[in-house]
Amino acid sequence: MAVTTFVLSALFVPTASAQDLPVADPLPTPGASGLGLELTEVAQLPESKPVPPPTDARLRRHNRINYLGEVPDGSGRLFVPDMNGKLYLLDHGVQHAYLDLGAVVGPDFHSHRGLGSGFGFTAFHPKFARNGKFYTVHTETGSALTGKTPDLPSANSVVHGVITEWTATDPRADVFSGTHRELMRVGYASFIHGFQEIGFNPNARWWDEDYGLLYIASGDGGIGLTTTLPQDLSLPQGKILRVDPAGTNGVNGRWGIPRSNPFVGQAGKLGEIYAYGMRDPYRFSWDSRGSHKMFLGHIGEKAVDSVYEVRKGANLGWSEREGNWAYRKGDPSCGVFPLPADDAKYGYTYPVAAFDHNRLASSRPCADSGNALMGGFVYRGSKIPSLRGKYIYGEGVKGLIYYAEERDMRAGKPMATTREMMVYSGGQLTTLKALVNDPNRVDLRFGQDADGELYVLAKANGKIWKVTGARTFAACRSGHDHVSGATSARSWQPVTPALWQFPGREVVLAQPGVARPGPRRPFEYAVLKKGPEFGSVQIDAQVRLDTPVAESNRDVIIVFGYKSDTEFYYAHLSSDNKIYPHNGIFVVNNADRKRLDLQWDEARSVGAAPAVTDTAWHRVRVKHCADTGEIAVYMDGSRFPLMTAVDKTFASGRVGFGSFDNIGRLRDLRVHGKGVR
Incomplete structure (x- = not known):
């Protein structure tokens, strides 16, 4: 009986109400x-x-x-x-x-x-x-x-x-x-x-x-x-x-x-x-x-x-x-x-x-x-x-x-x-x-x-x-070359084909990737083979994170300016914005990924608001202006960019989709840009 009394007392220890605590942010x-x-x-x-x-x-x-x-x-x-x-x-x-x-x-x-x-x-x-x-x-x-x-x-x-x-x-x-x-x-x-x-x-x-x-x-x-x-x-x-x-x-x-x-x-x-x-x-x-x-x-x-x-x-x-x-x-x-x-x-x-x-x-x-x-x-x-x-x-x-x-x-x-x-x-x-x-x-x-x-x-x-x-910002004309409807396996070149599915209208990363030798970069992605390489480009798509919300560090990525497995840009769309690798714009240039976006506050270790916090479909737009190096990422139809960056490392390249170690999918992909042939 004494033990029961102790447990009940512990459950009813008074705690500070929200009214008594300062507002943290x-x-x-x-x-x-x-x-x-x-x-x-x-x-x-x-x-x-x-x-x-x-x-x-x-x-x-x-x-x-x-x-x-x-x-x-x-x-x-x-x-x-x-x-x-x-x-x-x-x-x-x-x-x-x-x-x-x-x-x-x-x-x-x-x-x-x-x-x-x-x-x-x-x-x-x-x-x-x-x-x-x-x-x-x-x-x-x-x-x-x-x-x-x-x-x-x-x-x-x-x-x-x-x-x-x-x-x-x-x-x-x-x-x-x-x-x-x-x-x-x-x-x-x-x-x-x-x-x-x-x-x-x-x-x-x-x-x-x-x-x-x-x-x-x-x-x-x-x-x-x-x-x-x-x-x-x-x-x-x-x-x-x-x-x-x-x-x-x-x-x-x-x-x-x-x-x-x-x-x-x-x-x-x-x-x-x-x-x-x-x-x-x-x-x-x-x-x-x-x-x-x-x-x-x-x-x-x-x-x-x-x-x-x-x-x-x-x-x-x-x-x-x-x-x-x-x-x-x-x-x-x-x-x-x-x-x-x-x-x-x-x-x-x-x-x-x-x-x-x-x-x-x-x-x-x-x-x-x-x-x-x-x-x-x-x-x-x-x-x-x-x-x-x-x-x-x-x-x-x-x-x-x-x-x-x-x-x-x-x-x-x-x-x-x-x-x-x-x-x-x-x-x-x-x-x-x-x-x-x-x-x-x-x-x-x-x-x-x-x-x-x-x-x-x-x-x-x-x-x-x-x-x-x-x-x-990033108001350049993308060009008249166009790619859409690319959902078949022959249109994509995955890093690890066995991890991907192409059921018809979607591109699905069905199993998580694993880290590979070389510089730190996304573990698994697929590059769009259909169409040309693009200089200035606008990428529109819907993406979904299939990894359960209960798991931490969830992400999908949009690849652009892709030259090789160690040379490309990517927009990291994450449910977390508190550490360096998450929710930002990055470049991989034969070295570990480097963060580029202007929203990252290094002193506070926080970036732009999380891009994807659930398992619903989200619209994403990435714009890259090759001449100025301006890059902007928009979410869910907003006219305001979530992330912005300026970098001229790569003036052209292919686009893609993937993740570090999560699963997710893409649909309704449309790429407009200036083809480089």
Whole structure:
């Protein structure tokens, strides 16, 4: 009886519920889009340095350019602020310093500590051509901390964020001359997450209530993760503020509080607040030629970075929520958790797009993940039709460019799918890391001109590129030679004929192959003998994995570019994507198979999403462009490639089907290409 009691007790040991465990992988890695941006270099701005020299290597860059916009006066001049102190103008290819803000501010100008320190942003008034007014953000320390008082509640300040209004005597001049006045000063509790972007709604016309109102993204000062500050409506930190620079009913009479702001007249709440619950609201923009919605690129804490549709009075949830998940202050995992069952009662606004940090397993739980979402723009320009309606944004550290369809970005609806874009320069596929010649940190930013055309900036080398086109990956014409209906044994040459069956409409690998001498490569496959060798080729077929799902490491392969048993390409379609040999694009060139696909993340040991996870039939398409070496693999009719690669080892060859050590089958094979005879 005692033994029975012991067994029953063991069965009822309490275990942690899913609600109590952090979400290990909140979001899938953005998949490939098959779409690439053509970048054309337009400028490289001068080298600059913070003063005094910073100890943080992340601030030691070529310069710290962080935005590009167009002066709203019809001149076509572009403006670019450098956080190290100067505002530059690009006047149809000619660049010059327009304003040395750092010199004007003097010794209190702070740029050497904190990623957001220095000359943070510039916004030109929509009437700049007539009134000469523009606005800047910068940070101050030194004597400012004791000699100047913040305008809004700012306890325990170690740095001040300052918004200044400048009035140019001649708005058309190449160099600023005029007057300036301090508009607003707010203190922050650390050197990060202060004032970020400021700007005017470009959709507002002179008769709209929003016209001429200045939006101000104010971060949480780096302390939201341990406090309720972002949720406190009596404080300006962790909020988007909206003020009238021409008004006088704000503190000290230097700005106005719009009557339509959501918390005007409510006791204990700042009338300047437009939306709240933010950690680092880094960049916002409006879909000015489309939905007119305001989108915010928000940098998360340790797990998720998000894009929000910002509406008046919205609460984005920080620091109770991070992205679509619950955040728990003080949790040692620094992770995110499932939402509580009664979440709806809180009324939080959740993201319309997002990506997670994909932390390495070897990373300390609360260490900096090295990710930062760079908010961008919905493309509504006229030059690149394939980009229209796409919200283009990115990850700034690694220099990855993403997009989500604006039509799918709806507050209160499931998040839009985010996909990664490729980068081309001079017609050649490249990466931003390669363009800036820095494998560690790109410091990507975005810009936009008055025509809605996009720009890419990088602090790593201080260069600016214009997005001048878009390319579809592996878009070559395959040719007019065609093979189909090849299901008889005489059409195929297997490695081991006894393992294969040809029952009529299918090609069946009925028994698993075994490893053979020579380089590591698929154990068993059959090469299509019917028809010619192909150069550029498109292979369409249906495949099925007959190995039971319960077994691990299941795969079938599509062979192409086949020259010999030790010279060919293959696409490995697997139910596993966690080890090097699985679920990728490979080349065998008289040596062990080598992985080629761009989706493989060696540091995390993970590749593209598993291609085949069951025993059902799946459609597969493989495209190989011989001239460019571009290879793309598509599954189940998706217009987005699951895997992509670039390699020119083999410009032609035959196609085939097989596996390493599993069984499976193929049907409905169609091969289109340029025959090589």
